[in-house]
Amino acid sequence: FSKQFSLRWIRELSSENTVFEKQTDYNSLQLPKNKCMATYIWIDGTGENVRSKTRTMDSIPTNPKELPIWSYDGSSTYQSLGSNSDTYLLPVAVYNDPFTKGDHKLVMCDTYKYDKTPTDSNKRFCCMKALAQVKDVVPWFGIEQEYALMDLDNRPFGWPKQGFPAPQGPFYCAVGANKVIGRAIVEAHYRACLYAGLTISGTNAEVLLSQWEYQIGPCEGVGAADELWMSRYILHRVAEDFGVVVSLDPKPVEGNWNGSGAHVNFSTKAMREDGGIKEIEKAIEKLSKHHMRHIEAYDPKGGKDNERRLTGRHETSDIYTFSAGVANRGASVRIPRGVAEDGKGYLEDRRPSSNCDPYSVLDVMVRTCLLCE
Ligand code: ADP
Ligand code: MN
Ligand code: MN
Numbered sequence: 609f610s611k612q613f614s615l616r617w618i619r620e621l622s623s624e625n626t627v628f629e630k631q632t633d634y635n636s637l638q639l640p641k642n643k644c645m646a647t648y649i650w651i652d653g654t655g656e657n658v659r660s661k662t663r664t665m666d667s668i669p670t671n672p673k674e675l676p677i678w679s680y681d682g683s684s685t686y687q688s689l690g691s692n693s694d695t696y697l698l699p700v701a702v703y704n705d706p707f708t709k710g711d712h713k714l715v716m717c718d719t720y721k722y723d724k725t726p727t728d729s730n731k732r733f734c735c736m737k738a739l740a741q742v743k744d745v746v747p748w749f750g751i752e753q754e755y756a757l758m759d760l761d762n763r764p765f766g767w768p769k770q771g772f773p774a775p776q777g778p779f780y781c782a783v784g785a786n787k788v789i790g791r792a793i794v795e796a797h798y799r800a801c802l803y804a805g806l807t808i809s810g811t812n813a814e815v816l817l818s819q820w821e822y823q824i825g826p827c828e829g830v831g832a833a834d835e836l837w838m839s840r841y842i843l844h845r846v847a848e849d850f851g852v853v854v855s856l857d858p859k860p861v862e863g864n865w866n867g868s869g870a871h872v873n874f875s876t877k878a879m880r881e882d883g884g885i886k887e888i889e890k891a892i893e894k895l896s897k898h899h900m901r902h903i904e905a906y907d908p909k910g911g912k913d914n915e916r917r918l919t920g921r922h923e924t925s926d927i928y929t930f931s932a933g934v935a936n937r938g939a940s941v942r943i944p945r946g947v948a949e950d951g952k953g954y955l956e957d958r959r960p961s962s963n964c965d966p967y968s969v970l971d972v973m974v975r976t977c978l979l980c981e
C-alpha cells in the first residue's frame with residue numbers, strides 16, 4: 609500500500625515515470641563488506657517520544673559495549689540549552705534492524721548531560737540502581753502495549769470522516785473488513801519485532817476500532833523496558849511506511865471510547881514457585897499502601913495523562929482508589945484467574961498508561977514490592 613502510494617506520488621511529480629520506478633530498488637545494492645549501519649535510538653525530553661540517527665561502523669557489533677558513545681544536539685530534543693547542547697548517547701542494547709536487514713543494527717541508548725549526569729528523561733539510570741539490588745529474586749516483567757492507529761488529521765485511522773463508527777462491542781479480537789482496521793501494519797510490526805530479536809509474545813485487536821495491543825515479555829529485569837522502547841520505535845517506523853500515525857495517548861478519543869494502557873505483569877522467583885500466591889498477596893498489600901506514588905510514575909505527566917483514562921469505566925479502575933481482585937478488569941491490580949487456580953504465577957498492574965516510561969514503572973514496582981522503600 610505505502611509503496612504504491614509513494615510511487616503514485618512520484619509519478620505525479622515526474623514525467624519520467626519508468627526511470628523512477630526502476631531506481632526505487634536501492635535495497636538490492638551490494639554494500640562494502642563489514643560495514644554496518646547502526647541506528648542509535650533514544651527517548652527525547654518529552655519522556656515519551658523516540659528519536660534516532662544512524663552512523664557507519666567498520667565491524668558488526670553484537671554487544672552494546674562494542675559501540676562507541678555518541679552525542680547529539682539536545683537543544684533540538686527538549687534536553688538542553690542551545691549554548692551547551694551536546695548530549696551523550698550511551699548504547700545499552702543491540703537488536704537486528706528489520707528495516708535495513710543484513711548485519712545492520714538498532715541500538716537502544718540512554719542519555720547523559722554534558723557533565724555526564726543522566727538527563728531528566730533518563731529514567732533507566734535510577735531503575736538500574738533498584739534492579740541491581742534485587743538480582744537474586746529474578747524479577748520478570750511482561751508489558752501489554754495498547755495503541756491506536758491514527759490518520760494524519762489525528763482521527764483514528766479508518767473512522768468515518770463525519771460521525772463515528774458503531775458503538776464498541778464487535779471490535780475486540782475481531783475479523784472482517786468492517787470490524788478491524790490496519791491488520792497489515794500490526795502483522796508487519798509483529799514480524800519486524802521477531803526479526804529484531806525482541807521477546808514479543810502476542811498481539812490482538814482491541815475494544816476501540818483501530819486500536820491494537822501487543823505484549824512484550826516476560827523478560828528478566830530491565831530487558832522488558834529496553835525491549836518495549838525498541839518495539840515502540842519499530843511500530844512508529846512500520847506505521848510511517850504505511851502513511852499512518854501511532855498514538856500512545858492514553859485516551860485517543862474523548863467520550864465513551866476505551867483508552868489505551870500498558871498493563872505491567874510482574875513476578876519474582878518465589879511467586880512463580882508452588883505456593884507463590886502468598887508472595888503475590890504480600891506484594892499487593894505493599895502496592896495498596898503507595899497508590900499515589902505509583903500513579904505519579906505511571907505516565908510521563910505525573911498522573912495527568914492517566915486522569916483522562918482511569919475513570920473507573922471502560923475496563924479501568926478509578927485513579928484515586930486502589931483496588932485488587934481475581935480476574936477483575938475494573939481493579940488497579942488483577943490476579944489472573946489461572947494464577948489464582950495454580951496458586952502461583954504473577955500479578956498484573958493495570959494502571960500504567962500506554963505512554964508510560966517502563967523504566968519508571970519497573971523502578972517504582974521494585975522499590976515498593978521488593979525494597980520496601
Ligand atoms: P491479559 O490481556 O489477559 O491481561 P495478555 O496475554 O495480554 O493478558 O498478557 C499477559 C502478559 O503477562 C504478557 O505480557 C506476558 O509476557 C506476561 N507474563 C506471563 N507470565 C509472567 C510472569 N510469570 N511474570 C511476569 N509476566 C508474565
Ligand atoms: Mn548537523
Ligand atoms: Mn492483554
Ligand code: MN
Nearest residue numbers: 752754814821
Ligand atoms: Mn488490552
Ligand code: MN
Nearest residue numbers: 752871956958
Ligand atoms: Mn492485561
